Amino acid sequence: MSDGAPYLLLQISDTHLGANWEDVDPDESVLRAVEAILALDDRPDALLVSGDLTQNGTPEEYARLRELLAPLDLEPHVLPGNHDLRGPLREAFGLPGENEEPASHVVDLGPLRLVCLDSIVPGAEGGALDEGRIEWLDAALAEEPRKATVLAMHHPPLRSEMPGFERIALAAAGREALAGVLDRHPQVLRIVAGHVHRTIVAELAGRAVVTVPSTYLQAALDFSTERITMAPDPPGFAIHAFHDGTLATHIQPIAPPR
Ligand SMILES: [Fe+2]
Ligand SMILES: [Fe+2]
Numbered sequence: 001m002s003d004g005a006p007y008l009l010l011q012i013s014d015t016h017l018g019a020n021w022e023d024v025d026p027d028e029s030v031l032r033a034v035e036a037i038l039a040l041d042d043r044p045d046a047l048l049v050s051g052d053l054t055q056n057g058t059p060e061e062y063a064r065l066r067e068l069l070a071p072l073d074l075e076p077h078v079l080p081g082n083h084d085l086r087g088p089l090r091e092a093f094g095l096p097g098e099n100e101e102p103a104s105h106v107v108d109l110g111p112l113r114l115v116c117l118d119s120i121v122p123g124a125e126g127g128a129l130d131e132g133r134i135e136w137l138d139a140a141l142a143e144e145p146r147k148a149t150v151l152a153m154h155h156p157p158l159r160s161e162m163p164g165f166e167r168i169a170l171a172a173a174g175r176e177a178l179a180g181v182l183d184r185h186p187q188v189l190r191i192v193a194g195h196v197h198r199t200i201v202a203e204l205a206g207r208a209v210v211t212v213p214s215t216y217l218q219a220a221l222d223f224s225t226e227r228i229t230m231a232p233d234p235p236g237f238a239i240h241a242f243h244d245g246t247l248a249t250h251i252q253p254i255a256p257p258r
């Protein structure tokens with residue numbers, strides 16, 4: 001980061017390597033995202049991948065994602081989504097903990113602190129924050145109360161008002177407990193997430209909650225049906241630009257190939 005330039009945290013989400021939805025190849029989608037990121041005038045300083053990295057959680061899928069992301073030349077900071085398996089994810093990305101312990105961890109990015117909070121419930125599509133994870137987060141945030149922090153999770157702590165996603169959302173109790181923790185930690189500037197395969201902005205405890213598109217397929221905007229359907233909307237990624245204590249989140253669509 002040069003003087004006067006913002007620190008750029010790149011976020012991609014829901015790469016779903018190994019999926020075959022609607023005959024779309026997720027590897028191709030990641031390749032296209034990487035190409036679009038490399039075509040930017042500015043190089044991101046750090047990379048977050050906010051869950052559902054793979055469809056099946058196999059070591060091969062994680063290895064392939066590492067390979068596909070290698071041209072970015074950034075260490076991927078990752079957290080599990082409901083399609084991931086903690087064991088192989090840990091192995092591939094050197095995350096702390098063992099077996100079915102939550103894979104939550106903190107990364108010091110220099111200007112920013114990135115807190116990755118594991119929101120998954122193994123075997124379920126929806127997410128939850130139990131007492132243990134809430135206590136871990138409270139303690140992790142208390143370690144650096146004055147350092148600008150981004151909180152990342154897979155399941156966004158918001159009500160999307162879309163019945164399809166409310167079915168597989170973060171449980172309300174976890175969202176409420178999280179709001180209580182955030183009340184004590186004003187250094188958390190933003191909560192960023194994936195899972196919903198589209199952009200949503202909401203707020204929790206006075207902080208913006210932002211979800212980013214998938215690099216793969218996007219979910220249709222639908223406030224009336226329980227079924228999640230895919231829409232031909234463009235994939236995308238986010239750049240969180242941090243400068244002088246403030247954070248601006250840009251959602252950048254990825255243009256289809258010409
Ligand atoms: Fe997903
Ligand atoms: Fe998900």
